[in-house]
Amino acid sequence: MEISLHLETYIEKHRYKYLALYHALRDAIMEGRLPGGTKLPSTRELADQYGLSRGSAALGYDMLVSEGYVLSEVGRGTFVAQAGPAPTAGGDAAAAPLALSRWGERLLELPPIPRSGGGKGPAGIDLGGGGMSMELFPYAEWRSAMTYAGRPGRRGYAARS
Numbered sequence: 001m002e003i004s005l006h007l008e009t010y011i012e013k014h015r016y017k018y019l020a021l022y023h024a025l026r027d028a029i030m031e032g033r034l035p036g037g038t039k040l041p042s043t044r045e046l047a048d049q050y051g052l053s054r055g056s057a058a059l060g061y062d063m064l065v066s067e068g069y070v071l072s073e074v075g076r077g078t079f080v081a082q083a084g085p086a087p088t089a090g091g092d093a094a095a096a097p098l099a100l101s102r103w104g105e106r107l108l109e110l111p112p113i114p115r116s117g118g119g120k121g122p123a124g125i126d127l128g129g130g131g132m133s134m135e136l137f138p139y140a141e142w143r144s145a146m147t148y149a150g151r152p153g154r155r156g157y158a159a160r161s
Contacts, residue, residue: 003034003041007050017052021060029069029080038080040070068099 005028010020028034041049043057050057061078064070072078081099100108 003028003038003046003049005050016056018056018059018063021046021050021052021056022063025060025064026067026069029064034080036080040078040080042077068101 005021005024007020007024010024011017014020014023025034025040034040040046040061043054043061046052046061047054047057061070061072065072065078068081070078071081
């Protein structure tokens with residue numbers, strides 16, 4: 001299976017071949033030259049076709065998978081996930097569909113994180129001091145670690161004269 005990419009142009013622009021491959025494939029997908037559902041060649045075939053190492057081809061595919069441009073299915077191959085023009089800077093980015101991985105979809109199903117400080121602070125986890133009961137602090141472990149770190153011959157030990 002062969003696909004037509006103008007890889008030479010991208011190799012001139014990008015320092016590394018895997019980046020050139022990534023940009024060439026991404027642009028072909030975004031311009032619609034590789035429509036959604038198109039099966040892409042294996043990394044071995046792609047490397048042979050364009051004179052790349054298989055590692056460069058795999059890295060280019062991995063980058064596309066991580067950004068949701070292609071889907072990789074064990075035993076089936078790698079397929080274009082979406083196609084079409086990228087949203088423009090003046091366009092409505094919220095209207096553009098966002099392809100999430102299975103992990104991203106699972107995260108959306110989680111309940112929202114409660115607000116810190118009884119709802120008065122910003123959303124998220126309060127990492128400010130003063131929230132922990134000092135009765136729970138592991139003093140024995142802390143003292144042992146500090147004693148170990150302060151022994152002569154240990155890295156970071158400052159000998160006093």
